[in-house]
Amino acid sequence: MTTKEVLQRFEETSTYYIQELERFNLEQLKQKPSENAWSIGQLFQHLIHSALYMQLRNIDQCLVLDQDPLVAHVGKTEDGVAIFAQGSFPPIRIQVPPSAQYTPEQPESKEQLIQGLRTVIQRMREIEPSLEKASKQNTVSHPRFGGLCAEEWFLLIEMHYRHHLLQLERLNKELLFNSIFAPKEGFINNIQVVKGS
Numbered sequence: 001m002t003t004k005e006v007l008q009r010f011e012e013t014s015t016y017y018i019q020e021l022e023r024f025n026l027e028q029l030k031q032k033p034s035e036n037a038w039s040i041g042q043l044f045q046h047l048i049h050s051a052l053y054m055q056l057r058n059i060d061q062c063l064v065l066d067q068d069p070l071v072a073h074v075g076k077t078e079d080g081v082a083i084f085a086q087g088s089f090p091p092i093r094i095q096v097p098p099s100a101q102y103t104p105e106q107p108e109s110k111e112q113l114i115q116g117l118r119t120v121i122q123r124m125r126e127i128e129p130s131l132e133k134a135s136k137q138n139t140v141s142h143p144r145f146g147g148l149c150a151e152e153w154f155l156l157i158e159m160h161y162r163h164h165l166l167q168l169e170r171l172n173k174e175l176l177f178n179s180i181f182a183p184k185e186g187f188i189n190n191i192q193v194v195k196g197s
Contacts, residue, residue: 001087003154007128010158013165014121017044018114020168029113030106033174038104040171041113045104047164048116055157056123058140062150063130073137073147080145084152089163093170124157 001009021029021044029041038046076084083089107113131151139147148156 003128003131003151006155006158007124010124010161011121013158013161014117016165017047017161017168018117020172021110021113021117024110026107026110028175029110031175033171038167038171039106040168040175041107042104043164043167043171044113044117045107047161048113048120049104050160051120051157052116052123055153055160056120056127058142058148059127059131059150059153061140062138062148062153063134074139074141075147076152077144077146080142080148083145083159084155088159091163091166093167120157124154127154 024040026041029044030039032039032042131154134150136149136151139149140153141147142156145156
């Protein structure tokens with residue numbers, strides 16, 4: 001698959017995410033299915049921030065040739081080779097313990113998320129033409145996949161966005177279930193039910 005085809009697939013996935021966002025109000029975007037789970041809004045924050053502040057930044061570092069000390073000539077790990085051979089992440093749920101470092105913030109507004117996704121799309125469009133000339137020898141290390149060149153980081157963004165479609169589907173189902181079956185304020189069998197209890 002060429003980088004132009006990857007960009008097209010990425011744009012289709014991102015456009016789908018933007019369309020999905022239109023279905024929710026801010027309260028729904030912030031609703032967490034459980035204490036340690038992410039909300040839909042946090043899922044979008046994760047996608048936006050990991051692309052802008054890790055993956056695209058690493059592409060930029062690969063493109064500056066040998067001037068950046070973070071750029072190395074390191075190969076992929078076994079997991080990295082497998083992911084790229086498959087062209088996608090395995091369809092499994094990956095859970096990381098909540099932490100201030102990793103857990104995304106709740107969004108401030110729906111517009112913040114839409115603008116963030118549009119910014120990532122724009123950066124992907126801007127960077128794609130430069131990938132053809134990029135050296136495959138210049139890599140920046142991924143914590144799990146090893147050294148990735150600029151083109152591989154680009155592919156990883158698309159794979160990452162596609163992988164999180166499964167999480168969005170699960171969160172949509174949980175949100176729907178909770179809206180139908182969550183207790184409403186009032187009395188049930190002479191017991192007062194207060195929202196949030």
